[in-house]
Amino acid sequence: MKKILFLSLTLTIAMSSYGQSNSKIYKDASVSIEKRIDALLPLMSLEEKVAQMRIFHANIGIGADKDGHLKLSDNVVEKLKLGIAGIKNPGESLSPLESAKLNNELQKYIIEHNRWGIPALFVTESYNGVDAEGNTVFGRPITSAASFDPSLVNRLWDVVGREARLRGMHMCHSPEADIVRDPRFGRMSEAFGEDTYLTTQMVTSAIKGVQGNYDGLGNGTHIGAVVKHFAGYGQVLGGTNFAAVEISPRTLIDEIYPPFEAAVKEARTLGVMASHADINGVASHGNPALINGVLKNQWGFNGYVVSDANDIARLYSFMKVAESKEAAAIMGLTAGMDVDLYSEDAYGLLPEIVKTHPEIVPMIDEATRRVLRTKFILGLFDNPYIDIDTVEKSVRSKSSLALAQEADLGSIILLKNENNTLPLAKGSKKKIALLGPRVTEKTKAAFESISGNKNTFVAETGFKLTNEKRGIPSLSTDNEAGIDKLIEIANTSDVVVLFLGGDGFTSKEAFFGSALGDRATIDPVGPQDELMTKIKALGKPTIVVLQHRRTLSINTISEQADAILDGWDLSEFGDNSMAKVIFGEVSPSGKSPVTIPRSIGQLPFHYSGKEINNKKEYLFMEKGPLYPFGYGLSYSSFKYANLKLSNPTMSSKTNIDVSVEVTNTGTLKAKEVVQLYIKDQVGSVLRPDKELKGFDKIELNPGETKTVTFSITPKMLEFTGISMDKILESGNYTVMIGTSSNEGLKGEFRLNK
Known part of the structure; x- marks a missing residue:
């Protein structure tokens, strides 16, 4: 009996010594990352490992009190007891300085309230720069794609990475490597266009920028990229979010995979997000040939793979490829999904599932290892906090704001310039009308600042495109009075600049039930063509400024406008940038990152389609695109x-x-x-x-x-x-x-x- 007790005591002492030794190793910055992971992983309980495979959104209970200090809901306190992989958007509605302070407090709380002091990843997104309050607002990715300038894109995303890290963020669910070829899709502007090569150049430049050429990760100046959506997400049938993807395996390999492969092999992205959709009937989140086979084994990706929102659970509830919530969790884990975003009905069930499926424990270990590796690469174990003294002088710096306008000026596309209508002269003493639904309260002042005091300006919106309801907007009605007012102003002006196109209400992400953003037509919404026709009938020189987030079939505009400038979705200085181009301070140099069709009936319609696609024309319609891919004029020749x-x-x-x-x-x-x-x-x-x-x-x-x-x-x-x-x-x-x-x-x- 004494021998047994002695042996037990000896084993306990040995295990305690082992734990203490490992604890010292994983905290030692001089030790290699893999050895630090090897030391930490055995110390963790199953429940602690699973916690490192989950991300929740800050909106469930992370905020600031009236004094700006951290305030947590009971729900969040409970979730953080075992640690957490990450939290989405903490401090997004605060200023960068307030966010940095809050996130320092949040990180400190997390480190001090889990056994091993494991820090969390704070995650953002980036479509117009960092998607949070108070950061530099850049143009959308498809806008910068029109620049055909990878070095410009790299510099832009370098600012994104720096500004995000200064807020206390560590990863962003961006950029998108999806190929977008269907303008019905509301998320079109989040990606870099229809072409594989252009998208590859842009997405690798963006990742290298946001990650500080990888060196910026460990030294705390930049954040990690999570490239998405792997794979084929932009090919959803009918252009509707969550729809099926039917795509030939050859097209998948030759045209869809390359930007993702380059993101992994060349740009060294830290993360990858799986696609909402399936591929030819196999749900991406449950596709081991895709995630484990292609991404991890074939390409050698050693970062983590995160689900799109709730999509592991949706293998059961939506995709209907799993028999139960538990089966969905096992399916996602077996496929190679490392991190579960948001859901309470997937990886949260793993500790209980292990009791009957112990064979999944090695997969849990592997997923946890990938998350820990990311945190070590980012230096969070050694330097988890932001130096708040650097925030205000570095976010929205003069150079960053100048870069936003530089990116605009390099991306604006001149689609038409009949009789050299553009550029306008600054000293012509003309009355210039700035009219249409995309005119803002800042437009007139921007044009006045560029043109000087010889030309005079009048600005009027006339009508809105929609009622601007966030979830499911409705088209505006009773627009006649607004149109009449615009015509009256135009009739007394020398030159008309029409601001037309679409906005964030007519093209956006479509969520489950609560929001719509895809469209069944790509014609300009509302009475914009009618306005174009009536203004043209006045006989005034008419310039159209297009602002939009999806390709539009602008047949009437193309036929009747004297000049067309396409800006897609520009930065916070968009009006100023357009004025500079209109008055000739800069010659436009953007090129279309998409093929612009004449009709939705031509879809699918991209320049690199098979040659046989072009053999036949449609009855009653001119052959070919309205404007081809890569098209863009200049003020020179x-x-x-x-x-x-x-x-x-x-x-x-x-x-x-x-x-x-x-x-x-x-x-x-x-x-x-x-x-x-x-x-x-x-x-x-x-x-x-x-x-x-x-x-x-x-x-x-x-x-x-x-x-x-x-x-x-x-x-x-x-x-x-x-x-x-x-x-x-x-x-x-x-x-x-x-x-x-x-x-x-x-x-x-x-x-x-």
């Missing part, structure tokens, strides 16, 4: 000449260079986006009509010529063959360099394997 290939042939181990001379033949200094497209003339499977494979934004003085050179690599020519393996085929290829996907100089080369 450019001539392309002398396209040259360094070699007429290439092999699987060699590159060839293709060059072209670009000359500014106009009278103004301007930028041009030189675009490279390649077409596989004959393939063993049907190939895209053409594919963007390179671009370069250059600036030229009047009369200046630059030679632009692109290197064509074998990797650019790979595709998924009949056997569903990546292959490189011998054959002839057409290369085109030009100003859009529809216009350029052509050459030819042959690949001999």
Whole structure:
């Protein structure tokens, strides 16, 4: 009996010593991250590990009292006893300084109230900059995609990463690597457009920016990216949120995967969010071939995979692919989902599920390891707090605000400029009417500040597009009086600038039951075409400024306007930026990141579709797009000449260079986006009509010529063959360099394997 007691005591002492030793190791910043995880993980109970696999929203009970100090609900206090993976949007409605103070208090509370002092991840999103009060407001991602300038996007997201970290945030559920090709989809503007190559360049630039080129994570200056939605989310049927995704495996591999793969391998994203949708009947959150197979095993992703809101539980309640809540939790875990966002009916059940399914414990350990690794990479165990003295002088700095306008000016697209209507002269002493539903209370002052005091301005909205109800808005009615007022003002003016398009009420995320944001038509909403027609009938020079979050079939506007500037969704300085372009301070240089159709009936309609898609026209409608992908005019003009290939042939181990001379033949200094497209003339499977494979934004003085050179690599020519393996085929290829996907100089080369 004494021997047994002695052995038990010895084992207890040994385990205690082991725990103390491990406790010292995981707290030691000089030890490698993997060794620190190895030391911490065995100390944790099952319940503590599961807590590291859950994120809840701050709106369930995290706030500030009247003195600005942390205030927690009983529900939150209970949730934090075991620690937590993360919390979404704490302090989002506070100023950056107030948020930093609150989040320091919140982090301190979390560290002090779980056994091992494990910090939490505070998570935000970024569609117009950091989605929280008091930060620099940038244009939407699809707006910056129109810049065709990855370095600009990188600098923009660098500011996002810095401003988010200064608020006390650590991760953002952004950027989106989705390919968006259906403008009915209300979330279109959150992504970077329809093209695989452009999206890849933009999303990798954004991730590198927001993560501080990865170095900014551990030193506390930047936050981690959670690229989303893996995979195929933008391809939802009918353009409706939560709808099914039916997409060929070949298209998935060749066109949808590449931005995500580059996000993992090149940009080193810390996180990935799974897609709401399925892929050909297999729910993404329950798809082990997708999450474990492709993402983790094939691409080597070692960050964490988080669910979209409540989507693991929805494997049971919505997708109907699991028989019970418990089965849904097991399905998500088995697929490789590491973190459960929001739900109380999924991973919260795991401790009880383990009693009958002990085989899932290693999966729980692996998921916990991935979350802990992220926290160690971010340096949260060693430096969990924000230096509040740096917040106010660094958020919304002069350089950040200037960058927001620079991004605007590089992204505005000139779609039409008949008879050189633009730019307007600052000293022309004209009466200029700023009219339409997208005019704001700041528009007139912005134009006055740019134009000076010789031109005079009058501004009037006339009517709203909707009743602006947040959940399910209704189109405005009784607009006649507003239209009449706009016509009256226009009739007494020399020039009319119409502000048309859409807004955050006519294009937005559609939630379950509580909100709609997708549309069955892509025509401009309300009486905008009617207004365009009536203004045109006055015979005044009419300029249209488009502001919108989805592609619109602007046939009437395109036909009748004298000039059209497309800004998508610009920064907080959007009116100022538009005025600068209208009055010629800057020549527009944006290019369309999407194909602009004439009708919704043309969908699906992207420039890189199969060649056979273009063989037949529709009755009673002009063939082709209204404006092609990559299209955008300038106040200057450019001539392309002398396209040259360094070699007429290439092999699987060699590159060839293709060059072209670009000359500014106009009278103004301007930028041009030189675009490279390649077409596989004959393939063993049907190939895209053409594919963007390179671009370069250059600036030229009047009369200046630059030679632009692109290197064509074998990797650019790979595709998924009949056997569903990546292959490189011998054959002839057409290369085109030009100003859009529809216009350029052509050459030819042959690949001999």
